[in-house]
Amino acid sequence: MTNRTEKIGVCNLCEAICGLRITLEDDRVVEVRGNPDDPLSRGHICPKGVSLGDLHHDPDRLRRPVRRVPSTGSGRRSTGSTTDEAEWEEIGWDEALDLVADRLASTIDRHGPDAVGVYLGNPNAHSLGFATHGVAMVKSLRTRNRFSASSVDQVPHQLVAHLLYGHQLLLPIPDIDRTSFFLVLGANPMASNGSLMTVPDFPQRLRDLKARGGRMVVVDPRRTETAKVADEHVFVRPGTDAVVLLAMVRELFELEGAVRPAAYVDGVDAVRTAVLDFTPEWAERISGVPAETIRRLTREYVAADGAAAYGRLGLSTQGFGSVCQWAIGCLNALTGNLDREGGVLFTEPAIDFVTTGLIGRGHHDLYRSRVRDAPEVGGELPVAVLSEEIETPGDGQVRAMLTIAGNPVLSTPDGRRLAAALDSLDFMVAVDIYLNETTRHADVVLPPTTILERDHYDIVFHGLAVRNTARFTPAVVDKPRDARHDWEIFRDLALRIAGRLERQPSLKQRVQQRLRLTISPTFAIGTLLRRGGRTTITELRKRPEGVDLGPLRPTLPDRLRTGDRRIDLAQPLLLTDLERVRRELAEPPEGLLLIGRRHQRDNNSWLHNLDRLTRGRQRHQLLMHPDDGASCGVADGVRVRVVSRVGSVEVEARLSDEVMRGVVSLPHGYGHQVPGTRMAGAARVPGVSVNDLTDPERLDVSGNAALNGVPVTVTPL
Numbered sequence: 001m002t003n004r005t006e007k008i009g010v011c012n013l014c015e016a017i018c019g020l021r022i023t024l025e026d027d028r029v030v031e032v033r034g035n036p037d038d039p040l041s042r043g044h045i046c047p048k049g050v051s052l053g054d055l056h057h058d059p060d061r062l063r064r065p066v067r068r069v070p071s072t073g074s075g076r077r078s079t080g081s082t083t084d085e086a087e088w089e090e091i092g093w094d095e096a097l098d099l100v101a102d103r104l105a106s107t108i109d110r111h112g113p114d115a116v117g118v119y120l121g122n123p124n125a126h127s128l129g130f131a132t133h134g135v136a137m138v139k140s141l142r143t144r145n146r147f148s149a150s151s152v153d154q155v156p157h158q159l160v161a162h163l164l165y166g167h168q169l170l171l172p173i174p175d176i177d178r179t180s181f182f183l184v185l186g187a188n189p190m191a192s193n194g195s196l197m198t199v200p201d202f203p204q205r206l207r208d209l210k211a212r213g214g215r216m217v218v219v220d221p222r223r224t225e226t227a228k229v230a231d232e233h234v235f236v237r238p239g240t241d242a243v244v245l246l247a248m249v250r251e252l253f254e255l256e257g258a259v260r261p262a263a264y265v266d267g268v269d270a271v272r273t274a275v276l277d278f279t280p281e282w283a284e285r286i287s288g289v290p291a292e293t294i295r296r297l298t299r300e301y302v303a304a305d306g307a308a309a310y311g312r313l314g315l316s317t318q319g320f321g322s323v324c325q326w327a328i329g330c331l332n333a334l335t336g337n338l339d340r341e342g343g344v345l346f347t348e349p350a351i352d353f354v355t356t357g358l359i360g361r362g363h364h365d366l367y368r369s370r371v372r373d374a375p376e377v378g379g380e381l382p383v384a385v386l387s388e389e390i391e392t393p394g395d396g397q398v399r400a401m402l403t404i405a406g407n408p409v410l411s412t413p414d415g416r417r418l419a420a421a422l423d424s425l426d427f428m429v430a431v432d433i434y435l436n437e438t439t440r441h442a443d444v445v446l447p448p449t450t451i452l453e454r455d456h457y458d459i460v461f462h463g464l465a466v467r468n469t470a471r472f473t474p475a476v477v478d479k480p481r482d483a484r485h486d487w488e489i490f491r492d493l494a495l496r497i498a499g500r501l502e503r504q505p506s507l508k509q510r511v512q513q514r515l516r517l518t519i520s521p522t523f524a525i526g527t528l529l530r531r532g533g534r535t536t537i538t539e540l541r542k543r544p545e546g547v548d549l550g551p552l553r554p555t556l557p558d559r560l561r562t563g564d565r566r567i568d569l570a571q572p573l574l575l576t577d578l579e580r581v582r583r584e585l586a587e588p589p590e591g592l593l594l595i596g597r598r599h600q601r602d603n604n605s606w607l608h609n610l611d612r613l614t615r616g617r618q619r620h621q622l623l624m625h626p627d628d629g630a631s632c633g634v635a636d637g638v639r640v641r642v643v644s645r646v647g648s649v650e651v652e653a654r655l656s657d658e659v660m661r662g663v664v665s666l667p668h669g670y671g672h673q674v675p676g677t678r679m680a681g682a683a684r685v686p687g688v689s690v691n692d693l694t695d696p697e698r699l700d701v702s703g704n705a706a707l708n709g710v711p712v713t714v715t716p717l
């Protein structure tokens with residue numbers, strides 16, 4: 001007889017962190033539903049959450065370490081087997097961990113710590129074990145060649161938060177449940193479920209906003225799922241939002257009583273002077289947004305009883321991401337919408353990464369990359385420089401790579417070049433659950449357990465949520481005896497590598513490290529919660545649906561982490577970057593500009609293996625405006641070649657006035673056609689990689705890659 005049970009679980013696939021109810025028959029997950037008792041997600045679930053059981057049971061998911069079968073010769077590149085034809089064998093955990101520790105430690109001994117490069121992918125942000133153990137392991141390597149998905153995502157947010165508010169993750173969160181005017185630029189929460197704004201059940205919260213008489217305006221080069229449910233959608237040329245936002249800031253100073261910043265805001269006059277020449281008329285010519293619309297939106301924003309301006313991925317992954325995020329910060333702060341109900345507010349999470357120092361305050365330009373001289377932000381270099389750091393010989397060259405939960409071959413600019421660079425390494429190890437486009441280049445893959453098998457507390461996303469809540473979720477199923485949690489892998493790697501390094505840390509340091517690493521994440525959570533004083537692990541164990549700690553509330557200036565508890569809007573780095581805006585946006589961009597898109601049923605590059613999500617459907621067509629189709633000779637449904645400075649792809653075109661004239665759109669995370677991967681489902685929806693077109697030379701001042709607004713040509717095949 002089967003034993004049917006229902007357990008409370010959690011989804012960690014995206015930032016919405018939905019609470020779940022999971023039905024098991026023995027060890028088999030048979031149903032996943034939203035948990036209506038969850039105080040944050042209130043029953044919300046999306047198709048990805050429903051598929052968590054499929055992920056758990058996916059036969060392609062790795063469960064034991066695998067090693068590339070060595071053939072003749074000793075060095076990695078002398079094996080004679082190319083990545084395309086590599087064969088893999090399962091090996092035991094001890095053997096795998098010893099092998100990895102040997103190779104990484106000997107690389108460090110021979111060439112110094114910078115010879116080991118690290119790339120951290122997106123799922124790390126969703127892993128408790130990475131927060132408690134992975135960060136420490138990576139730190140212990142002492143390499144400057146640290147890269148992550150952040151620099152193809154949100155570094156502009158972090159840099160601006162660091163400069164304005166004194167901590168890189170002190171991010172103002174739109175008070176969506178109380179705002180009357182929600183201005184959304186370059187975000188598509190109807191598909192993404194929200195980002196740097198944990199907002200499960202966005203659709204219902206939006207309905208409530210409208211029922212209160214509030215408005216949502218979306219500025220986006222595509223009429224997205226979110227634009228379709230907005231009160232107003234405004235097309236903008238990719239990469240030109242900076243001039244629109246600067247013109248809005250300029251307009252504030254023209255409006256009677258609009259500029260009313262809090263007493264702790266400095267630099268107002270400097271901002272006024274800096275934006276003087278960014279007129280709405282200039283903005284119209286460059287961006288395509290009518291000057292009158294810019295003026296009207298500014299008036300509506302100022303008149304609203306609580307307004308929140310919010311810009312996300314489309315704004316941070318473009319050439320002026322930091323200026324955009326700074327201008328949004330200025331809009332909110334100058335009008336008094338920062339730190340007020342209905343505006344944007346800071347969170348007060350039960351585990352507070354800001355006040356506890358759990359996540360550093362951030363810094364900028366403490367050191368630079370070796371080849372291109374690109375400044376670090378918060379201890380990371382732009383991933384757009386990774387290939388050149390591997391390819392270019394000399395002191396500090398990256399000779400071995402550790403990737404953790406990342407697929408940079410598909411997710412970072414000029415992925416093809418990176419793939420070739422990875423093949424030239426002496427050694428590569430991936431901590432990952434699949435053999436995919438990136439991990440196939442590794443010598444060893446170490447697969448951790450996934451979310452249903454491990455305890456979870458979301459340190460990061462409770463701290464970015466539209467409401468203060470806390471929730472601890474014990475593992476839903478037991479992990480198999482021979483499986484390892486990610487924190488155990490990080491612990492074992494760190495200890496083994498430290499033990500092998502010739503230049504050993506002191507005994508005291510080693511004892512401290514051992515202590516820190518051997519504490520379990522769950523134990524660490526208990527300690528951190530106690531320190532926060534808002535709830536306890538005992539209470540959370542009694543209430544696995546989560547506890548409500550109330551709506552966001554004003555916290556400034558106390559919560560600021562700037563030295564003087566003041567906000568200085570006149571940041572030299574950003575004011576200087578306005579020069580670049582003036583120069584590069586003096587004329588409207590010409591030709592076709594490529595942007596990305598996300599579909600509700602995918603998750604960056606790695607859920608295409610689940611047939612329940614893809615349904616075998618190809619969703620990676622190039623969207624193109626019918627007028628552009630006519631002028632390029634492209635008919636609906638034909639195959640086209642898309643060419644950029646760095647590469648080309650061939651893909652089916654779909655004509656649609658959903659995109660603005662002059663704009664084409666391809667989703668990222670595809671390109672599963674390469675040999676040597678082990679993802680049968682993904683191979684049925686291969687698509688092409690948009691990052692074979694994106695250009696590692698195009699960076700924001702923060703080092704974030706400008707993945708949107710890439711100039712391309714399109715020709716029919």
Ligand SMILES: Nc1nc2c(c(=O)[nH]1)N[C@H]1C(S)=C(S)[C@@H](COP(=O)(O)OP(=O)(O)OC[C@H]3O[C@@H](n4cnc5c(=O)[nH]c(N)nc54)[C@H](O)[C@@H]3O)O[C@H]1N2
Pocket residue numbers: 120121122123127149152153313404405406407408410411412431432433434436448449450451486596597603604605606668669690691694707
């Ligand atoms: N052109 C373009 N490029 C983009 C974007 C875009 O919009 N346009 N978006 C960017 C953004 S926002 C992001 S965040 C990045 C994402 O970039 P990446 O993080 O590099 O890529 P993902 O596709 O998220 O890959 C996640 C990897 O983690 C593995 N994985 C999944 N779960 C686990 C786990 O629990 N543990 C471990 N160890 N591994 C796991 C998966 O198998 C996969 O290999 O892509 C960026 N790239």
Ligand SMILES: Nc1nc2c(c(=O)[nH]1)N[C@H]1C(S)=C(S)[C@@H](COP(=O)(O)OP(=O)(O)OC[C@H]3O[C@@H](n4cnc5c(=O)[nH]c(N)nc54)[C@H](O)[C@@H]3O)O[C@H]1N2
Pocket residue numbers: 014015122153185186187188189191192193194195219220221222224236237238239240241312313314315318595596597598599600601602603604605708709
């Ligand atoms: N279903 C699904 N959900 C996800 C993910 C996923 O892959 N799939 N990924 C998760 C991750 S890692 C992240 S970071 C978040 C991202 O969350 P969002 O930022 O909400 O998601 P995107 O869909 O990338 O939205 C970016 C929008 O910017 C627009 N855009 C592009 N260029 C420009 C421009 O120059 N100006 C303006 N104004 N808009 C522009 C695009 O058309 C797009 O609508 O989503 C998360 N949630």
Ligand code: SF4
Pocket residue numbers: 011012013014015016017018044045046047048049050193200
């Ligand atoms: S919205 Fe995000 S967290 Fe919620 S079920 Fe979907 S993928 Fe999971």
Ligand SMILES: [Mo]
Pocket residue numbers: 122153
């Ligand atoms: Mo992301």
